[in-house]
Amino acid sequence: MADQTQDTPKIAVSGLHKRFGANQVLAGIDLEVGRGKSLAIIGGSGSGKSVTLKCILGLIKPDSGSIRIDGRETTGLTGTAREQVLARVGMLFQGAALFDSLNVWQNVAFGLMQAHGMAAKPAREKALAAMAKVGLEADLAEVNPAELSGGMQKRVGLARAIAPEPEILFFDEPTTGLDPIMSGIINELIIERVRELGATALTITHDMKSARRIADTIAMIYQGKIIWCGPAGDIDHCGEPHVEQFIRARSEGPIALDVVRA
Amino acid sequence: MNRWNFLAAIGRIFIVFLNTTGHLILFTATALRHVVLPPFFLRITFQQMLRIGYFSLPVVGLTAIFTGAVLALQIYIGGSRFNAEGFVGQVVVISMVRELGPVLAALMLAGRVSSAIAAEIGTMRVTEQIDALTTLATNPFKYLVAPRLIAATLTLPLLVLVADIIGVMGGFLAATQRLGMNAGIYMKSTMDVLEVEDVTSGLTKAAVFGFLIALMGCYHGYNSRGGAQGVGAATTDAVVSASILILLFNYILTDFFFS
Numbered sequence: 001m002a003d004q005t006q007d008t009p010k011i012a013v014s015g016l017h018k019r020f021g022a023n024q025v026l027a028g029i030d031l032e033v034g035r036g037k038s039l040a041i042i043g044g045s046g047s048g049k050s051v052t053l054k055c056i057l058g059l060i061k062p063d064s065g066s067i068r069i070d071g072r073e074t075t076g077l078t079g080t081a082r083e084q085v086l087a088r089v090g091m092l093f094q095g096a097a098l099f100d101s102l103n104v105w106q107n108v109a110f111g112l113m114q115a116h117g118m119a120a121k122p123a124r125e126k127a128l129a130a131m132a133k134v135g136l137e138a139d140l141a142e143v144n145p146a147e148l149s150g151g152m153q154k155r156v157g158l159a160r161a162i163a164p165e166p167e168i169l170f171f172d173e174p175t176t177g178l179d180p181i182m183s184g185i186i187n188e189l190i191i192e193r194v195r196e197l198g199a200t201a202l203t204i205t206h207d208m209k210s211a212r213r214i215a216d217t218i219a220m221i222y223q224g225k226i227i228w229c230g231p232a233g234d235i236d237h238c239g240e241p242h243v244e245q246f247i248r249a250r251s252e253g254p255i256a257l258d259v260v261r262a
Numbered sequence: 263m264n265r266w267n268f269l270a271a272i273g274r275i276f277i278v279f280l281n282t283t284g285h286l287i288l289f290t291a292t293a294l295r296h297v298v299l300p301p302f303f304l305r306i307t308f309q310q311m312l313r314i315g316y317f318s319l320p321v322v323g324l325t326a327i328f329t330g331a332v333l334a335l336q337i338y339i340g341g342s343r344f345n346a347e348g349f350v351g352q353v354v355v356i357s358m359v360r361e362l363g364p365v366l367a368a369l370m371l372a373g374r375v376s377s378a379i380a381a382e383i384g385t386m387r388v389t390e391q392i393d394a395l396t397t398l399a400t401n402p403f404k405y406l407v408a409p410r411l412i413a414a415t416l417t418l419p420l421l422v423l424v425a426d427i428i429g430v431m432g433g434f435l436a437a438t439q440r441l442g443m444n445a446g447i448y449m450k451s452t453m454d455v456l457e458v459e460d461v462t463s464g465l466t467k468a469a470v471f472g473f474l475i476a477l478m479g480c481y482h483g484y485n486s487r488g489g490a491q492g493v494g495a496a497t498t499d500a501v502v503s504a505s506i507l508i509l510l511f512n513y514i515l516t517d518f519f520f521s
């Protein structure tokens with residue numbers, strides 16, 4: 001085991017590069033998330049937020065750079081070694097990504113049964129408990145997820161992510177496409193569940209309200225790099241023009257100029 | 263514009279071809295590894311066998327009965343030109359069991375099953391369900407690809423066996439009802455000529471075709487990109503490539519059993 005002292009960051013990313021053809025999406029991302037902390041990555045559409053997350057999860061292979069979880073390098077892992085890392089991770093996808101061949105409780109119990117080898121009966125019990133924690137009634141257990149609204153699907157996705165009690169939780173745009181009330185509810189659920197599990201959380205979003213609510217630390221990604229990273233409370237007077245423009249949703253500023261020039 | 267551009271175009275097509283072939287070979291190798299190594303998802307494999315086999319019975323049965331009947335009439339017409347009408351039963355059973363049963367059943371299933379697999383896995387790809395599987399520590403090859411490959415490879419021979427029987431029945435009905443041949447003599451000549459090797463070669467073909475059908479569906483679905491349009495393209499590609507591979511391997515296998 002790599003050294004796991006109290007101050008080893010739970011997730012440490014350094015020098016992460018990824019290009020798709022001519023498109024250099026990530027040009028040296030450096031990030032650290034401490035144990036039990038919550039980081040939000042903000043940034044414009046197409047800035048590489050989802051790609052960063054998928055690299056950390058091992059869904060996309062980065063061109064270069066290091067990703068360490070609990071101090072242990074994960075970039076080269078495959079097969080069982082990768083699955084062991086993933087068994088400690090929960091992920092809520094942008095579009096919920098529920099399995100439409102399974103009903104709600106089977107979706108929520110999937111990780112318990114596949115990765116942790118739990119039998120169907122106790123897994124169902126645990127799935128129902130996880131559903132209750134995100135405000136889903138037990139009578140939804142047998143419903144097909146395709147019949148649920150977007151907000152309900154996000155809740156099922158959240159229940160599926162938390163059911164195996166992971167140490168790390170990833171949220172890809174948890175509030176995008178939801179009305180303000182449902183966004184607020186999802187934010188609160190995320191905060192409560194992360195706190196209860198004592199998990200480390202990494203959220204990517206372009207919803208500033210959500211980022212401020214969920215995160216201890218906010219990082220902004222721009223042109224493949226982290227251009228600013230600091231405590232959530234400092235973001236309003238950080239003095240970085242790109243960040244200022246982004247959080248005030250101004251159409252004029254350094255970001256708009258780049259778009260015109262490009 | 264000039265002939266060098268022309269050559270460059272050929273070169274590009276050739277490179278794309280090699281690239282695709284390489285990808286497909288890698289995909290097949292990975293899939294086969296997960297077919298033979300545990301854990302196995304038996305329940306899912308069984309579900310897929312039901313979907314592929316049982317629910318294809320009507321289509322395959324109808325194809326077989328009409329083909330057998332048409333075959334009897336055509337062979338009668340051809341045979342009567344040199345007084346060989348008596349061979350209808352023999353020729354029907356051999357062409358059905360060795361050739362038409364496996365090929366027609368496989369082509370029908372390329373349309374029915376390859377497309378369904380490509381659409382299902384393709385949708386799972388574009389809606390990030392495959393990524394979700396991976397993050398839940400489940401290998402998509404193990405959970406999605408291997409059960410379908412196993413199910414199709416095991417099921418197609420069974421379907422073809424049914425198709426063979428129904429096809430011979432079709433020929434029998436046409437011969438006795440339409441051509442007025444004697445039922446007992448027809449059946450006897452059919453059974454006398456049939457050899458074990460006819461059946462095993464046909465069923466071997468069927469197993470290979472079943473594998474190809476599922477492989478093309480999985481490959482194109484797994485690699486689909488870009489929303490609904492990508493899934494649509496994957497579905498078409500799966501059916502077309504499965505059909506072509508079935509015909510190609512039909513020749514290769516026929517040649518193999520011939521020698």
Ligand SMILES: Nc1ncnc2c1ncn2[C@@H]1O[C@H](COP(=O)(O)OP(=O)(O)OP(=O)(O)O)[C@@H](O)[C@H]1O
Pocket residue numbers: 020023025043044045046047048049050051052206
């Ligand atoms: N598999 C892929 N193949 C090729 N290009 C890709 C792939 N995945 C992402 N990209 C490209 O990478 C860039 C960043 O994409 P990404 O999905 O990370 O953006 P994002 O920051 O999550 O945006 P959004 O807020 O809209 O979700 C985009 O230009 C996208 O086209």
Ligand SMILES: [Mg+2]
Pocket residue numbers: 049050051094172
């Ligand atoms: Mg994204």
